[in-house]
Amino acid sequence: MKQSAVFLAQPLEICGRKIKNRVVVPPMADFGMTEPDGLVNRRHIERYGAYAKGGAGLIIIEACAVTKMPEPRNTIGLFSDDCLPGLKKLAQAATENGAVTLVQLMETGLSTMPYHTIAEIPEKEFLRYKEDFIRAAVRCKQVGFDGIELHASHGMYLNQIIETSERQDGYGGSFEGRIRLLAELVREIKKLCGESFIVAVRFENPDYDELVKTAITIEQAGGDLLDVSTGMSGYRNIPSQFPFDSKIYAASLVKDKVLLPVIGVGNIQTGEQAERVLESKYADMAAIGRGHLCDPTWANKALHGERPILCRKCKTCMWYIDGRKCPVRYGGAL
Numbered sequence: 001m002k003q004s005a006v007f008l009a010q011p012l013e014i015c016g017r018k019i020k021n022r023v024v025v026p027p028m029a030d031f032g033m034t035e036p037d038g039l040v041n042r043r044h045i046e047r048y049g050a051y052a053k054g055g056a057g058l059i060i061i062e063a064c065a066v067t068k069m070p071e072p073r074n075t076i077g078l079f080s081d082d083c084l085p086g087l088k089k090l091a092q093a094a095t096e097n098g099a100v101t102l103v104q105l106m107e108t109g110l111s112t113m114p115y116h117t118i119a120e121i122p123e124k125e126f127l128r129y130k131e132d133f134i135r136a137a138v139r140c141k142q143v144g145f146d147g148i149e150l151h152a153s154h155g156m157y158l159n160q161i162i163e164t165s166e167r168q169d170g171y172g173g174s175f176e177g178r179i180r181l182l183a184e185l186v187r188e189i190k191k192l193c194g195e196s197f198i199v200a201v202r203f204e205n206p207d208y209d210e211l212v213k214t215a216i217t218i219e220q221a222g223g224d225l226l227d228v229s230t231g232m233s234g235y236r237n238i239p240s241q242f243p244f245d246s247k248i249y250a251a252s253l254v255k256d257k258v259l260l261p262v263i264g265v266g267n268i269q270t271g272e273q274a275e276r277v278l279e280s281k282y283a284d285m286a287a288i289g290r291g292h293l294c295d296p297t298w299a300n301k302a303l304h305g306e307r308p309i310l311c312r313k314c315k316t317c318m319w320y321i322d323g324r325k326c327p328v329r330y331g332g333a334l
Contacts, residue, residue: 007278021057026287029062032322038077040086049093055300063106066136078136088143109157147198186221200225271302
């Protein structure tokens with residue numbers, strides 16, 4: 001007899017928006033999908049529409065560029081009003097079937113800039129990048145998304161500032177200086193977009209004390225949802241008996257110190273694993289990445305005690321090249 005999920009199936013309310021279950025589609029880019037113009041295309045709409053129909057409670061759209069820069073890969077753009085028509089279609093598709101949908105806002109960082117350190121960026125340019133995040137958030141609200149997620153992990157721009165900034169203008173040096181920009185972004189986006197607009201942050205810090213202080217700062221700034229991942233280096237000193245990924249251990253440390261809901265991510269393959277993460281109170285929501293890449297109906301299957309199609313953990317993931325080459329999802333043929 002199939003046993004339906006209990007913890008995964010529980011709804012969660014954030015900013016007055018009811019998230020119907022605890023299953024999260026985390027932000028994941030198909031590197032072969034976006035064209036050089038950065039505009040949303042049919043494949044984006046079909047992909048995220050499939051996740052919505054597949055039953056996930058929360059969908060986070062892949063990292064989208066807030067500033068038009070030469071990127072190492074083509075990225076969905078949020079940098080001008082020309083992006084709005086496609087984004088509106090994407091919002092409509094991704095919020096079908098009652099899914100709550102956020103857009104991850106990203107600035108790649110130093111690899112796309114003519115600077116070697118955050119401290120070298122001129123103050124006027126530094127503040128312009130800040131405004132780019134805010135304008136991008138407003139565009140997301142305009143087209144009907146439920147909120148945004150600030151990308152402050154994985155070595156991206158905001159992560160670089162938090163971990164490395166030595167700026168002398170109040171945005172570097174001490175932890176309070178390095179976290180200042182992120183806190184200001186949370187406060188100003190909430191003010192402009194309203195209390196019902198969700199502001200999440202994906203963040204990390206290999207220093208556990210600073211990791212927790214980052215979470216507390218986001219909470220105090222008025223943030224709504226915490227998404228703990230990794231960044232410029234991984235987590236260390238994980239208890240040998242801890243049964244899950246190091247990122248979930250980091251999420252558990254954050255959850256113990258804040259009231260905001262926390263997303264746990266990292267090698268969750270099955271519904272049973274996701275249930276144990278939530279039952280153990282390591283996180284409030286479970287993000288399943290590769291599972292959704294291979295099976296967009298992962299949520300519906302896990303919630304009803306069925307076995308989803310599992311990732312084969314290929315040595316080189318084809319989604320880093322072109323998702324249509326995934327041997328599980330598409331048989332590896334374009």
